[in-house]
Amino acid sequence: MFGMIETKTALGAILAHKVSAEGRTFKKGHKLTRENLSFLVSSGISLVTAHRIEPDEVDEESAADLVSRAIGAEYMSIAPAVGGRMNFYSQENGLFVADKKLVDIFNSIDHAITLASLADRISVTAGEMIATVKIIPLAVPRLAVEAAAAVAKTGCMIKVMPFRRHTASLVATQLPSLSEKTMSKTARILGGRLMERNSLLLSETRVAHSAEAVAAALRVEIETRPPSDHMIVVFGASAVVDKNDVIPEAIRLAGGVVERVGMPVDPGNLLVLGRVGDIPVIGAPGCARSSSENGLDWVLDRLIAGDHLDGLDISRLGVGGLLKEISARPQLREEPARGAHFLDEEAVSA
Structure with missing residues (x-):
């Protein structure tokens, strides 16, 4: 349940916004303790905007972790959840591959659960971020998390194909x-x-x-x-x-x-x-x-x-296939404007 909650009854609730009082600051996502409530009430803060986790909900950190682990991590590493977000990184130089149809299905399950990635079949380097899972609210329905995880397990949504020595x-x-x-x-x-x-x-x-x-x-x-x-x-x-x-x-x-x-x-x-x-x-x-x-x-x-x-x-490579012009090509896509200068350093003579 999200909304304004009486501070004295907000034990265990998750703050939706930063709260500051008498030199102390409680950040968004902080889980309120008894000591926190006593301090805030004594500081004159009678209401807080927060989310009280219901039995059928999963907090943002746990939700991000559950769906991210379901995605798999072959040749990828996953950073710990922070603020409902988990980032995926390539462990190899290679080709990033995404199944757009499966990602679209995943992202349509619940607006609160999202996956963003690089474009399909783009080259990546070791250590490069290739995707991120973000949980939008502070908590999401458990059924939605389970459904998203189930979709992730039906196929390979994202992967890295390492460059094999040729x-x-x-x-x-x-x-x-x-x-x-x-x-x-x-x-x-x-x-x-x-x-x-x-x-x-x-x-x-x-x-x-x-x-x-x-x-x-x-x-x-x-x-x-x-x-x-x-x-x-x-x-x-x-x-x-x-x-x-x-x-x-x-x-x-x-x-x-x-x-x-x-x-x-x-x-x-x-x-x-x-x-x-x-x-x-x-x-x-x-x-x-x-x-x-x-x-x-x-x-x-x-x-x-x-x-x-x-x-x-x-x-099928046409969409996204218009790349930066190489100025020294014998025949350019369009005539350069008078006085225009190109940044390309290398000439092409054939």
């Missing part, structure tokens, strides 16, 4: 217009991307910008690399503009399957995803020559974390 090979095509400096920088930036995800760039192979040359390089990689936890990234000297362009055609010539040409993430639209046997082959967009976030990052996150990714999955 290896990668780089196949890069050459044209006279593409400088040695740019190609070396591309390999260095790709290597950095992989290291951030607990993975390693093993080799770089440079070939002519033709489907036949790329296919031959792919065949060599397939024959010499282990099929598990390995991928091939192809950087074309010229951007892919058609499903029959150099990179997708090379994947087919090597005996592979092209799953997607183009993705609804920008920068990153011109990415190609395919497979030769069990080895993923990624045709990287030109913007990935920059270290700025782009569609390649999203694909690497999911593949290296062991998440399922195919053409249909990529088609």
